[in-house]
Amino acid sequence: MAFTAQDVKKLREMTNVGMMDCKKALQATDGDMDKAVDWLREKGLAKAAKKASRVAAEGVAYAAVIDGVGVVIEVNSETDFAAKTDAFLDLVKNLAAVVAAQNPADVDALKACTYPGSSLTVTEIMQEKVMSIGENMQIRRFARFADNTSVAYVHAGGTHGVLVNLAVEGGIDATEMGKNVAMQIAAMSPKYWDKTQVPQADVDKEMEVQLALMDNDPKMASKPAAVKEKIAAGKLNAFYKENCLLQQEFVRSDLFKGDVAGYLADASKKLGGSVKFVDAIHYVKGEGIEKKVDDFAAEVAAQIAGAQK
Numbered sequence: 322m323a324f325t326a327q328d329v330k331k332l333r334e335m336t337n338v339g340m341m342d343c344k345k346a347l348q349a350t351d352g353d354m355d356k357a358v359d360w361l362r363e364k365g366l367a368k369a370a371k372k373a374s375r376v377a378a379e380g381v382a383y384a385a386v387i388d389g390v391g392v393v394i395e396v397n398s399e400t401d402f403a404a405k406t407d408a409f410l411d412l413v414k415n416l417a418a419v420v421a422a423q424n425p426a427d428v429d430a431l432k433a434c435t436y437p438g439s440s441l442t443v444t445e446i447m448q449e450k451v452m453s454i455g456e457n458m459q460i461r462r463f464a465r466f467a468d469n470t471s472v473a474y475v476h477a478g479g480t481h482g483v484l485v486n487l488a489v490e491g492g493i494d495a496t497e498m499g500k501n502v503a504m505q506i507a508a509m510s511p512k513y514w515d516k517t518q519v520p521q522a523d524v525d526k527e528m529e530v531q532l533a534l535m536d537n538d539p540k541m542a543s544k545p546a547a548v549k550e551k552i553a554a555g556k557l558n559a560f561y562k563e564n565c566l567l568q569q570e571f572v573r574s575d576l577f578k579g580d581v582a583g584y585l586a587d588a589s590k591k592l593g594g595s596v597k598f599v600d601a602i603h604y605v606k607g608e609g610i611e612k613k614v615d616d617f618a619a620e621v622a623a624q625i626a627g628a629q630k
Contacts, residue, residue: 324352363533378607382482391471472499491594
């Protein structure tokens, strides 16, 4: 598989490893980005890295609890300017209300729903909004929780929308706990909620990486295989602490020192009840959407050259 200079740059941004080592990694793995990340880790050159880049796109990731129903939705626009207008934000909030009240099965079903305060469908209203705002807009995705207790959190005006679902007992108010957990998710982007959810394939891959690291370490390479396997198994706890929400170190150390599971147990006990994490949805605005990158300097230079002819 061939690779380009842009691929080398992308790998460098993902791993914080030098350009030459990134190039070697891509050469060694035939341009496979995920395998290149593992190659760099096995050589001890990179820490765990996200294997998918997140390309920015405009719009809003929004979350809310409406009449007891938790909703998270992402709506995209062409520019950040349009996404910050009152008309666009009102549209997003009304779409969330439709999801809460009418429970559409998917985006197409949502578009066929009746828009609040009108006899028109969501599709018809969006067509009007496109005309008035002057930009193309798309509903990308949404999710809802109708059961248990949901807590919503929107970060930085819509860059992240997080919806946390909790099982609450004892008649206590878990809003603050839910918000703190949602902020943890937005800040740390855990790959799994709990270590019990980690697929065996991922555990096996992490074991391979840790064993390869020791094989490439002169101080560890000569140790018996059984010893290295035991050490690698012990290092899985570090993997869980990095990738699993409930095992992550709680970021609000001013409130609690320990992992997120410990925080929930401690905070709910102090309130005289019980709060258990059930599920969560985390939307990052524009996550995975390829956005055209314009070379503004080149565009201006071309315009000047054209004007001089």
